[in-house]
Amino acid sequence: MTTAKGLEGVVATQSSISSIINDQLTYVGYTIDDLAENSSFEEVIYLLWNLKLPTKSELDAFKAELADNMKLPEPVIDHLRSYDLSTVHPMAALRTAVSLLGLYDDEADVMEEAANKQKALRIQAKIATIVTAFARIRKGLDPVEPKKDLSFAENFLYMLNGKEAKDIEVEAINKALVLHADHELNASTFTARVCVATLSDIYSGITAAIGALKGPLHGGANEQVMKMLTEIDSVENAIPYIEEKLKNKEKIMGMGHRVYKSGDPRAKHLKRMSKELTKITGQDKWYTMSVKIEDYIKGEKGLPANVDFYSASVYHSLGIDHDLFTPLFAMSRASGWLAHILEQYDNNRLIRPRADYIGPETQKYVAIEDRN
Numbered sequence: 001m002t003t004a005k006g007l008e009g010v011v012a013t014q015s016s017i018s019s020i021i022n023d024q025l026t027y028v029g030y031t032i033d034d035l036a037e038n039s040s041f042e043e044v045i046y047l048l049w050n051l052k053l054p055t056k057s058e059l060d061a062f063k064a065e066l067a068d069n070m071k072l073p074e075p076v077i078d079h080l081r082s083y084d085l086s087t088v089h090p091m092a093a094l095r096t097a098v099s100l101l102g103l104y105d106d107e108a109d110v111m112e113e114a115a116n117k118q119k120a121l122r123i124q125a126k127i128a129t130i131v132t133a134f135a136r137i138r139k140g141l142d143p144v145e146p147k148k149d150l151s152f153a154e155n156f157l158y159m160l161n162g163k164e165a166k167d168i169e170v171e172a173i174n175k176a177l178v179l180h181a182d183h184e185l186n187a188s189t190f191t192a193r194v195c196v197a198t199l200s201d202i203y204s205g206i207t208a209a210i211g212a213l214k215g216p217l218h219g220g221a222n223e224q225v226m227k228m229l230t231e232i233d234s235v236e237n238a239i240p241y242i243e244e245k246l247k248n249k250e251k252i253m254g255m256g257h258r259v260y261k262s263g264d265p266r267a268k269h270l271k272r273m274s275k276e277l278t279k280i281t282g283q284d285k286w287y288t289m290s291v292k293i294e295d296y297i298k299g300e301k302g303l304p305a306n307v308d309f310y311s312a313s314v315y316h317s318l319g320i321d322h323d324l325f326t327p328l329f330a331m332s333r334a335s336g337w338l339a340h341i342l343e344q345y346d347n348n349r350l351i352r353p354r355a356d357y358i359g360p361e362t363q364k365y366v367a368i369e370d371r372n
């Protein structure tokens with residue numbers, strides 16, 4: 001048996017959803033650069049789920065359906081109110097709430113394609129409502145109901161802050177949502193596919209995926225980047241801080257990638273946004289510090305910044321709480337998870353790799369009173 005630690009280089013499935021070839025990311029053949037500049041998040045969700053861009057009337061109908069499904073069942077809101085708000089991480093709350101949503105969906109275990117597509121829509125629509133309801137409840141505020149005439153990005157900011165956002169904020173969130181929507185067989189998407197390949201339900205698949213995204217080697221890195229920047233605090237302190245971390249063999253969050261070697265094509269968009277937004281808000285030290293770190297790590301270790309690196313200063317300059325950075329990633333990536341779940345159901349086979357056993361050879365059972 002040959003083992004590929006961390007499944008590096010293993011091709012585990014075929015997919016028509018997104019590709020990473022020569023460090024270029026495409027969704028259904030459209031480059032991420034084109035989509036980031038031109039598309040709305042709703043258009044991207046439609047693309048990932050239908051493998052084609054919508055016409056104007058298809059997009060209008062899809063947006064209306066999403067908006068219609070954003071409201072949460074009351075018991076889910078009550079449940080969010082029941083946590084110990086001082087200790088629960090929003091990713092844990094989101095993971096639990098998505099699982100709970102399944103209990104209020106009569107079709108949760110109906111496996112027909114049409115029912116699964118409807119559930120995908122319901123989950124995608126409700127995920128921003130969960131994140132924002134939790135964010136408000138823990139501040140002692142009431143959740144804000146979504147407005148049907150707002151886009152997904154507008155509604156997220158509206159439900160979070162209780163007032164409609166400025167155009168520049170909406171553009172930034174929309175672009176971030178587009179950039180994070182799908183990424184081939186990343187750890188959380190693979191998790192979702194493994195889960196539903198047992199023919200388990202869609203809520204289980206998304207719950208499992210949220211759990212995988214939460215980790216700091218994956219989506220959880222964006223929160224850790226901001227923690228690091230906050231600890232560094234000044235531009236002068238950036239390189240000495242990083243030198244110390246590298247000396248201690250610690251990883252620098254937001255740097256490195258399993259697949260990209262020359263650079264993550266999403267990072268340049270977030271870098272540009274970070275420059276613009278930190279300047280407008282008079283907090284350009286976060287951007288300057290980030291550039292210094294990026295250049296230093298590239299020079300010292302040859303590692304590129306990944307999608308999580310500049311998203312941290314972007315979200316910070318939009319006034320978003322640092323522990324909401326990964327839930328924001330999840331709101332976007334849910335669209336990719338759901339696309340992959342539907343694709344997995346469509347051409348399913350149980351996912352079951354082997355392990356190369358390296359434990360003790362066959363042993364004789366020892367009665368408990370004879371063990372030492």
Ligand SMILES: CC(=O)SCCNC(=O)CCNC(=O)[C@H](O)C(C)(C)COP(=O)(O)OP(=O)(O)OC[C@H]1O[C@@H](n2cnc3c(N)ncnc32)[C@H](O)[C@@H]1OP(=O)(O)O
Nearest residue numbers: 216217218219221250251252253254255256257258306308
């Ligand atoms: C949305 C996303 O999930 S993007 C990724 C988000 N995660 C992060 O930003 C966390 C920091 N980065 C990392 O931990 C890694 O680069 C990963 C997890 C993204 C990719 O990891 P892998 O491909 O498994 O690389 P692995 O962890 O084996 O590292 C290979 C070598 O590069 C080093 N390395 C990799 N990333 C970093 C880093 N961020 N800082 C310092 N050294 C690093 C490792 O220490 C290792 O060095 P060694 O061979 O001397 O032991």
Ligand SMILES: O=C([O-])CC(=O)C(=O)O
Nearest residue numbers: 182183185186187258307
């Ligand atoms: O693909 C990966 O390994 C991680 C990543 O960048 C993502 O999920 O967006």
